[in-house]
Amino acid sequence: MKPAAKSCACTLPVETGHGVFVARYSEHGLCALSFPPAKLPKRSQPPALSDQIRNWHALTCKAVKAVLAGRTPLELPPFDLGEGTDFQRRVWEELTWTPTGETRSYADIARALRRPKAARAVGSACGANPIPLLIPCHRVLAANGQIGGFSGGLNWKRRLLECEGVTPVR
DNA sequence: ATCGTCATATGAA
DNA sequence: TTCATATGACGAT
Numbered sequence: 001m002k003p004a005a006k007s008c009a010c011t012l013p014v015e016t017g018h019g020v021f022v023a024r025y026s027e028h029g030l031c032a033l034s035f036p037p038a039k040l041p042k043r044s045q046p047p048a049l050s051d052q053i054r055n056w057h058a059l060t061c062k063a064v065k066a067v068l069a070g071r072t073p074l075e076l077p078p079f080d081l082g083e084g085t086d087f088q089r090r091v092w093e094e095l096t097w098t099p100t101g102e103t104r105s106y107a108d109i110a111r112a113l114r115r116p117k118a119a120r121a122v123g124s125a126c127g128a129n130p131i132p133l134l135i136p137c138h139r140v141l142a143a144n145g146q147i148g149g150f151s152g153g154l155n156w157k158r159r160l161l162e163c164e165g166v167t168p169v170r
Numbered sequence: 171a172t173c174g175t176c177a178t179a180t181g182a183a
Numbered sequence: 184t185t186c187a188t189a190t191g192a193c194g195a196t
Contacts, residue, residue, distance in 0.1 A: 087180065106190055110179085121179040123189040128181090142190065149189025157189090 010049065012057050014064050018159070021133075023060050025053050029078030030060055032130045035152040060134070067133055070163045072100040079131060087113075091125035098139045101164045105143040119143075127151050133160070145169040 014021035019036025056077035063073035081089055094112050098104055106126075107119040115121075126137040132152055138160040142148045147168045150157035161168060 085181075110190090115179070117177080118179045118190095120177095120188060120190040121181085124180060124187090125189095127189050137189085140189080144191085147189090151189075154189095 010053060012053075014057075014061050016065055016068055018068055021064055023057060025056060026080045026082065028080035028082075030056060030131060030134070031080040031082060033060070033064075033133055035132070035156050063134055067100070067136075067160070068163055070100065070165060073134070076134060079135070081130065083130075084128070087121065088125040088128055091122055092129055092135050095126070095129070095135050095137055095140065098136055100136075101166060103139045103141050103161075103166055106140055106148070107143050109140060123149070139164075139166075141168055 009025055009027055011022060011024050014023050014033075021036060022034045023030060024032040059075055059077040063076050066073040081092065084092065090113050091109060094109050105119070106122045107116070109122045110116055110118040113122075122140075126140055127149070129135050129137045129151065132138065132150075138150060138157045140148060145168055147154060147157060158168070
């Protein structure tokens with residue numbers, strides 16, 4: 001079942017010591033997060049940035065900085081996963097339960113969803129994750145401990161794991 | 171250790 | 184239905 005298309009009301013920068021991330025918001029919450037280098041639309045801070053979005057963005061900024069510092073965010077903004085399929089949403093939700101500093105394999109996630117053979121599909125779902133970092137798909141490694149893949153680039157995956165004190169096998 | 175090959179789930183075209 | 188995956192297991196070398 002597939003909800004209505006997402007309309008991302010606004011796009012805001014998230015300044016960090018690792019570069020400027022870009023967050024996008026719909027009326028339901030954070031709907032996307034992208035890694036630096038990302039260019040933001042130069043001009044518009046929409047004159048009317050609702051209190052709601054400002055609050056969400058403040059939470060996003062704090063959460064992103066927490067993760068980059070290897071800490072667990074205390075509070076997250078609501079997510080708008082508009083386009084996800086049921087399976088993808090279940091994968092993403094499961095990723096959410098993976099604690100900071102721990103890793104899982106694609107097969108682990110598949111088993112947790114009671115679909116032990118779906119490891120490969122889990123990888124695909126991870127690739128479709130619209131909010132990496134806060135939905136921590138970087139904590140999913142291959143079963144042999146190797147790095148696997150990452151939508152934002154393997155350099156980022158390695159960097160994020162390093163922030164959390166995890167070292168994948170060479 | 172590396173490589174090829176197969177089995178398999180899911181999603182998009 | 185066919186194709187592509189951010190997999191995993193196994194066997195040959």
